[in-house]
Structures are given as C-alpha cells and as structure tokens.
Amino acid sequence: MPHDLPLRAWVELDREALAHNVAVLRRLLPPHCTLMPAVKANAYGHGAVPVARELNRLGLQAFCVATAQEGAELRAGGVQGEILVLGYTHPQQARLLHQNHLTQTVVDHSYGMALEAQNVPLEVHLKLDTGMHRLGEGSDRVDTLVPLFACRNLKVTGAFTHLCAAGTASPEDRAFTLSQGRAFCTALARLEAQGCPIPKRHLLSSYGLLHYPELGGDYARVGIALYGVLSSPADLTRCPVTLRPVLSLKAQVAQVRTLEAGEQAGYDLQFTAQRPTKLAVLTIGYGDGLPRSLSCGVGAALVGGRKAPIAGRVCMDQTLVDVTDCPPVAPGDTAVLIGTSRGLEITACDLAKETGTIANEILSRLGARLERKWR
Numbered sequence: 001m002p003h004d005l006p007l008r009a010w011v012e013l014d015r016e017a018l019a020h021n022v023a024v025l026r027r028l029l030p031p032h033c034t035l036m037p038a039v040k041a042n043a044y045g046h047g048a049v050p051v052a053r054e055l056n057r058l059g060l061q062a063f064c065v066a067t068a069q070e071g072a073e074l075r076a077g078g079v080q081g082e083i084l085v086l087g088y089t090h091p092q093q094a095r096l097l098h099q100n101h102l103t104q105t106v107v108d109h110s111y112g113m114a115l116e117a118q119n120v121p122l123e124v125h126l127k128l129d130t131g132m133h134r135l136g137e138g139s140d141r142v143d144t145l146v147p148l149f150a151c152r153n154l155k156v157t158g159a160f161t162h163l164c165a166a167g168t169a170s171p172e173d174r175a176f177t178l179s180q181g182r183a184f185c186t187a188l189a190r191l192e193a194q195g196c197p198i199p200k201r202h203l204l205s206s207y208g209l210l211h212y213p214e215l216g217g218d219y220a221r222v223g224i225a226l227y228g229v230l231s232s233p234a235d236l237t238r239c240p241v242t243l244r245p246v247l248s249l250k251a252q253v254a255q256v257r258t259l260e261a262g263e264q265a266g267y268d269l270q271f272t273a274q275r276p277t278k279l280a281v282l283t284i285g286y287g288d289g290l291p292r293s294l295s296c297g298v299g300a301a302l303v304g305g306r307k308a309p310i311a312g313r314v315c316m317d318q319t320l321v322d323v324t325d326c327p328p329v330a331p332g333d334t335a336v337l338i339g340t341s342r343g344l345e346i347t348a349c350d351l352a353k354e355t356g357t358i359a360n361e362i363l364s365r366l367g368a369r370l371e372r373k374w375r
Ligand SMILES: *Cc1c(COP(=O)(O)O)cnc(C)c1O
Pocket: 038, 040, 086, 162, 204, 205, 206, 207, 221, 222, 223, 224, 225
C-alpha cells in the first residue's frame, strides 16, 4: 500500500482523524459495550484491510462485514479479532466461513438448519427483526429459534437487531426506535427463559450510538460515523460529538487547454465556453466512483486552492473542470474531489446532496481503481 510514485487518482486516509473518531465514539458507548466497526463495502470505500488493521492497532477486536468474501479478504490481510458476516451466505459456503473463522448471521430456523447440515463447526449470531422487515426472524417468533441451540455444529454466540429510524428526531421515529429496543429485550428474555443463553447482544449502529446509547448492548456496529461522516448535512446539527472525515479523494491534472468563447467541450458538447476559458483534464471519472450526475456545473474540484466547477459531462476515466478563475494550473498538479485545500472543503455529504443520495453511497462506490494510502 504505501507508495511513493505519483498516483493517477487516489483515496488519502487520515490516521489521526480515524483515531479521533474512535476516541469520541468510545466515550459515547454504554457500559460494557465496545465498538464493532462496520468495514463492509471496502470500509465504505476507504479500503477494508488498511482501515481494519489500523483499528486493530487502536485496540479494536471485532468487525462486521456484509459478505463472507469480505471477511476472507480481511483475514488474508492479517486482520485479528471477531468478524461477523451481517448478510446472507449460501450454506454451501460454510467451509469458507469456518476456514476464516467468521461468525455468520442466522436469519431464521431453516437457514440455521441448512448451515448445521454442512457439518462444519460455526459460530453464529441470530438476527431478529424488530420492525425494519429486512433480514431476521420476527422478534415475536423467537421460539422457532430454540432448536438451533441444540445443534452440534452451530454455536450461538450472539443475537442482534437493526434500528431503521434512529437518524431522525421526529416523535414517531423516536417511539418506533424505542419499541424496537423493547421488542429486542423481550425476545432475548424469552430465549433465556427457555434455556438459550445469548452471550453478545447488539442493536446500535452509528445513529443508534449517537442518539440512543441508553439502548445498550455489548457491541456498537458503527460504520459511517467512524469514518467521520454523516449521511446528510442536516444530521450534523444533531450530532453530539465532533467527527473528522478520514477520507480525501484526489486526482491529477493531466492537461490544461484554452477554449475561445463559443467553443464546446466534452461528450454531447454539453459545455460551452461563455468567455475565453481554461479547462483542466482530471484523471478521475465515474469509473472511479465520481458520480456522473455531477456534470455540467453541478459539483467542483479544488484546484490551486480554488473551486473549479465541473465542465460538461463526467467521463468514465476523466473529468473536465473550469480552472479559468484558479491560479496557474499545470499537469501533475493535484485536484481535490473530496477533502480540503487552503481553507476550502468539499465533503462527501456535499456530493451526496448534489446527487440526491447519502454520503454512504458516495463513499461505498469509490472504485477499485483508486489507490488507498495513508496521508
Ligand atoms: C451497515 C450496517 C451497520 C453500520 O451502519 P452505519 O449506519 O454506517 O453505522 C450496522 N448494522 C448493520 C446490520 C448494517 O447493515
């Protein structure tokens, strides 16, 4: 990973920002609860192995991922500790789970029995549905899970649920979230009353930890907040702590050209110079995860400490920006797509707002072609 040759387009990671976020989020943890960072989708685009290894160094010993393959990649990269696969894994992949010492989520009785039938010893966490109606057995039907505790191969080491309305302050969403917390507790008590112990319980993700730490649990599965980002700008006003973005997205200036007034540029000639115009060609495009909807004046890069608006359509591998109002720009100069430059900042949240999505999507789509390096 560390790399001294100039790069084409890259993700730059701020180690101090990550340590800062870990520290402030740890202070919010309820008693006996530890962080279980979500490093799925390549750690929200940051780079799963470098991020998880750094988190290991900061003392974190539990992670969650979306797929068994993601878990195996962490192990291949030397990541230590518990790794919980949150998503569905085909039972025939049981060996992959076992070989990599991954904990698999069990979503209902029949899935658990299918895993058991693979004849591979596995640790599992039970997923309970308390209202999101995505994965998991209904929390009012946990009796159906009791036989899983008698399995020879499966060892139930935990149970969890997912809050789906913890991010807003509306009284309805608050009441719903609290009802999810109660349903989870009731279900676990029912299992215990039938002789089914649940060593680890967890229900908080980023917004749960920020707004409902009183719901407790043994793990907080934090993703977006750990990366120092919230889903949308409005959420910042309600955030009880100051988070620092870990990621910057950068590219190079490949070429600079001048257009006369009236000349056009880019696919479908969507840019027309209204005046003599200097365009810089950047070495990044939608093939790297820069959204194509950032075209034609929507979105900008920071070049030479100024905002350079995106000119015409973002291409797969390249993007034109208008640097007419920037200080002199030359090939090899760095352009910032996400991050800061001389007091100016473009956040993942800004891109999300401009493209009608949340920062989580912008980050998790940052592509495999980008190199990841610590600042
Ligand atoms: C992705 C995910 C998380 C992490 O969510 P953030 O909002 O990014 O903190 C936690 N739990 C589950 C089940 C998830 O799928």
